[in-house]
Amino acid sequence: MALKRRLTDWRNRLVSSAFIFRHNRAGVIGLVIVLFFISMAIFAPFIAPFNPYERIDRSLLPPGGVYLLGTNDMGQDIFSELIWGARVSLSIGFTVALVVMFIGTTVGVVAGYTGGLVDEVLMRFADIILVLPSIPLMILIAAIMGRHNFYVMILALSVVGWGGLARMVRAVTLSLKERTFVEAARALGASGGHIMAKHILPNTAPLILSSVIYQAVGAMMAEAGLAFLGLGDPTAKSWGMMLHYAQTAGGWWGANGNPMWNWIIPPGLCIALVVLGLMLVGQAVEEIVNPRLRRRR
């Protein structure tokens, strides 16, 4: 009985949140964009007409005909590359966001609730992460740990990202732990771990949600940047990687001295669109979480 009731609770909350969300037109547009790219990533093998890692024709063919966006310098289908690229870009973005969320909230809640020396040490780490310029740091990590690896990429991006979230979660924790219901839990005999898990964490969740969406945005942009600089994993083609090859393998000059817009524009546009979509969703979520941002209607 209890479980069933809990499920309906969740459903009700979801429905009412969805109702607010629906009235945010920008948020809905953002969600449509994001969902479009997510389904593109999921169904890539069915949508893409060719294998993007296979040479299928002459190189640098113009768009049109069988190859919607032409072929690249290796004779691979650009349109298929683009569709498979959604997979790599999105999975890096979301994985990094999850890892950052995990590290950031854990560090923030533990530092804020425990206080004292633990707080000092953890926050100095966060400060170090925050003050180091992130791009060189990522390049350094990628270079040291082997630069052509998907997981190293995720690690580098995560290490750089958690500082801000940890600081924010800590701040919220500091105010939450002074609330009477936390003291009441201590009076019940609850341990520190129990209070952090049951009383602090759930109350930081709404805040974390919107910031995780922004984290995903940051991670995808950073991934594109790193890949463009040639630090990506060449066996996993992302949009940033496509731009990198376009840059290094002559996309700007093409076969006859003209820039190959069919090769350069699509990946850049995809990155811009996903980022835009996520930003719009993030803002809408923020509005749900923080009613003060909500416009009266």
Next chain:
Amino acid sequence: MMEPLLEVRNLRKYFPVRGGFFRSLLSRRQMWVKAVDDVSFHVMPGEIFGLAGESGCGKTTTGKTILKLIEPTAGEVIFDGTEIFNLPPQELKPFRRRMQIIYQDPYESLNPRMNVFDIISEGIDIHELAGSTSEKEELVASALEMVELTPPEEFIFRYPHELSGGQRQRVCIARALVLNPEFIVADEPVSMLDVSIRASILKLMLKWKEESEISYLFITHDLAVARHMCDRIGIMYLGKIVEMGDIDRIIETPRHPYTQALMAAVPVPDPTAERTKVMITGEVPTPIEPPSGCRFHPRCPYAKEICKRETPGLVEVERDHVVACHQLEHSIHL
């Protein structure tokens, strides 16, 4: 002679004052807020002991420090023969079940993200009081019935924002009662509630006192409520107990000028009634640098030289009635 259930001895709680940067340059001396300064009292089994006084006199701090929700500065608390301040956390835990607290503000003391069932069953889980889920459900339901939130199934899955202030306070009380405690610190449990709800909650508290022998430390600023509820009372002023003893004796023949002033401030329904007036002027001084000697002397109409110099101790004036005042002969004529 019965042993007291709870004995508080020389309890002190000083909070450090954090001055600004420039003040720390000017003086090296650490300043303290002496919120609770040398407070001793005891609570017998099945007794309601009241703590009354103005805002900021240290009533709430005393209550929370006794439960070790605030780290004490000095003193000891003996609960059922065991000194609890020096216990390691694991050994303190069983005492957490036996000593509970009800807060003043029912809007702050419930986690907004937990429903009534989760709130009340939390203590059951922590102390492993239920062997099975159905047993747990039964305990929660019976706690809700005790606080008269019936039928329980109508309330069990509600969230705090779906409850009224009175209902929330009942949930807070049920959360404490489900642990079957022997002692409850009730920190102004009805001061934020409607008058209509107050009476029923106070009546319930008295009922549990009779039926389950629960003892209370009843913190209040309302002497009328205190008289209705308490067996004995301590009057606090600036972190010290100035008068303590049997509630009727203190209300009928208050001996400390401060208690007399408090009594004079209680409204009387009969406009023609003769009233003794002890007027005190001014505000409660800051507890950072409390007045020397008797802390009440700057506001006391009877203050003499000695009051400025020496801190009066608690002196027994009759059976179960102690007062801390140098000028007792004045007050007796009132």
